Amino acid sequence: MIQTNVRIEHDLLGEREIPNDAYWGIHTLRALENYPITGKTIGSYPDLVHALAHIKKASAEANLQLGLLSKEKTNYITKACDRILAGEFHTEFVVDVIQGGAGTSTNMNANEVITNIALEIAGHSKGDYRYLHPLNDVNMSQSTNDVYPSSIKLAAVFSIRGLLSALKSLQMSFRKKSEEFKDILKIGRTQLQDAVPMTLGQEFSTYDVMLGEDISRLKEATSLIGEINLGATAIGTGINTDIRYSKIVTEILAKQTGFDLNAAPNLIEATQDTGAFVQLSGVLKRIATKLSKVCNDLRLLSSGPQGGFNEINLPAKAAGSSIMPGKVNPIIPEVVNQIAYEVIGNDITITMAAEAGQLQLNAFEPIIAHSLFKSIEHLTAGCKTLEINCIEGITANRELLESRVKTSAGLATALNPYIGYENATLVAKRALAENRSVESIVLELGLLEEKKLKEILRPEILTSPHSL
Template sequence: MTAAVTRSEHDLLGDRDIPADAYWGVHTLRATENFPITGTPISSYPHLIEALAAVKEAAALVNQELGLLEPKKAAAIVETCREIRDGKLHEQFVVDVIQGGAGTSTNMNANEVIANRALELLGHAKGQYEYLHPNEDVNLGQSTNDVYPTAVKIATVFAVRGLLKAMSVLQDAFARKAIEFRDVLKMGRTQLQDAVPMTLGQEFSAYAVMIDEDRSRLAEAVELIHEINLGATAIGTGLNAPVGYAESARRHLSEITGLQLVTAANLVEATQDCGAFVQMSGVLKRIAVKLSKSCNDLRLLSSGPRAGLGEINLPPVQAGSSIMPGKVNPVIPEVVNQVAFEVIGNDVAITMAAEAGQLQLNAFEPIILHSLSESITHLRAACLTLAERCVDGITANTEALRASVENSIGLVTALNPHIGYTAATDIAKEALVSGRGVAELVLEKGLLPAETLADLLRPEVVAGRSRALT
């Protein structure tokens, strides 16, 4: 006798056949039909799936404590949620990440998967909801409007931890280069024109400091994401959740996740306000902008190799052209630039989604989840790629850099205190007209002894080592 290929499930729109082996049910089926948008299922966001399971586990424990859920049912739900948090059944979370309904389809997908696996643990077949129901048991005391944003926040916290670690790797890579290049003299530039001398170490130290600053801002922003609205139910009034539910759910959820979660002081406000997501996105945009600026610099400094600045060499990682033999492109900084562009675009999407909320609920949190997740995960990958495939292998064209300092008109600024403004101006004019080096003209005119000039051109003197990092 062959096993049934399908099972029948019912909702308010009628009956539908569900694959017999599927853990999801009729609500999930309709969502997959209604939202063929990105082709990216929520299973692509494991932090979200694990967070949803954590929320459902906490809810089951509270409902058992309050006498609302039979111990056997609660135990089956809890065991299922722990399986999901261990990585099982993720492939059953099939609804598209971008969906209408404020995340209801995601919540129902979770309810159905958990219910059907719990039914198996209780010795029943999938779909026998009279023994354990997705809505009446798994979703007891909850609403999508408190489950979904709470899960998104938990998922965001864990994703940000990965980004913070990746940023630290990149910061360390730049810092190592700052030390390696601490005695490499070069010309600093403002508005792409020669300015004053500095060291290449100082230039790379600045990149490390920029990342360090952004790590601090990101750590601050993620603290706001620890505030949740679980227990708010539909609009923040806590309807259908008993007294004490919110605090007990928060306590269990904190124990499950290891996070110091806080219940929002005003659940009506928390259910409709997406301000914490906007702030997080703003910090991600800040990171992207500064990371992209650093990559612009790396591309410019390595331009050439003979007809550009050619001050540094990026490690060659692949052939650069199908028509120009020997050409090597700065492909790693280029891909990081593109991630930055994406993050900036995502910030616009998150801003518009947060603004578009109406009255007691924001219906557009799915696009906020999608955009935040893409920004965080792609920035993480970009930081690691830039550190390991680019920064670690950068070398300096030391002699060419020093020669550019000695030949640059900008050097007169450093010599001004020693030869006087008028003489320095004359040297600058002559160097510009003749094309000769400033150091050469200073020596020729006897304005400084060779020993003094050499001393003044030491990196620690020219670059103000005592006044700047590295």
């Protein structure tokens, strides 16, 4: 027998040669030729591959329960899916993540890979679809239009677990710094102008609280994507499925993954509606926007060291210039700023793609998926590097901060209840004009006794509400 390194497969367009060592087939080959777009394959998103394997496994088991698929075929399909879930064969998911066809090529790629793994397990040759067929068996009771959006949602839930973990860890890092800096007085600012005293710990505690709020919003958004449309098939009418399939497959998938999943009450609506992705992306944009604001603060507070604020020191991570000796830049906040800009851009892409859906299907879910996964992936990485390479190593210039408080005209605000707004304004103007402390001018003008003045200007009085 002549051995060749290719096999012949066919589809509605004709026959093609497929490399014998490839677990994908002719439909995947067409996609490889049609979509040389990003060079980033669906296999580069492990969570998406795992989601597809989970759905194909759950579908096989549901079809077995319904008496539609034999026990033998179900066994081979589930074994193939389990190997993918164990991390094997991800390099066989070769279709570009951005593709036409509303994700059909992704579904075809998954069907073919799972089928050919299963065929080998059963002792048959790859491509010998007489024994197990990628569409008749692995894709039974399914359509791209319910598999693909469900896999995106499931993959998003997988990915968000990592982002939540990174956010919580970063939040704790800010909390530790707020405790470390709780006794360091400084001048707060509004509109980049000196305002009133606060502690550096209070400043860092706001970042802790901000992240906590974002964690709550992300959990809420995640709960919304637990509604899936498996059983909808082509447009949501459930054609070619048993009436019991949607409920059964969703219950099996929820048990497999441990996630709180539920079947959409109206599968026609769920098949065309991408609102959950818009909602989730909006939360990711919120997180990115606030992280970027924090990084702007860190860059400003550490600016200098001689010509800027110089209130805190960010850890030095790299030489800052090829021409200026000794220069060190805030590179970690800068990279997080850039991630934020990307996430904001991804949100616009997702918004436009969701809006462009027509009638019973949105054809642009591939770009939604790509944009969503990039945002989650890069935000997760950004949180980790911000914590490890920046926040953990921040130190405060304590003496400089305290000296600025003592000479700040902003202290005059604390005297309003005791000497009146007009007198306090006079004191502030003289302090600035004469480069003197507020305390010395108040005593010189006889507006308060020294004992009372020192009591008013105690740190705990300056930085929190108290009885007047």
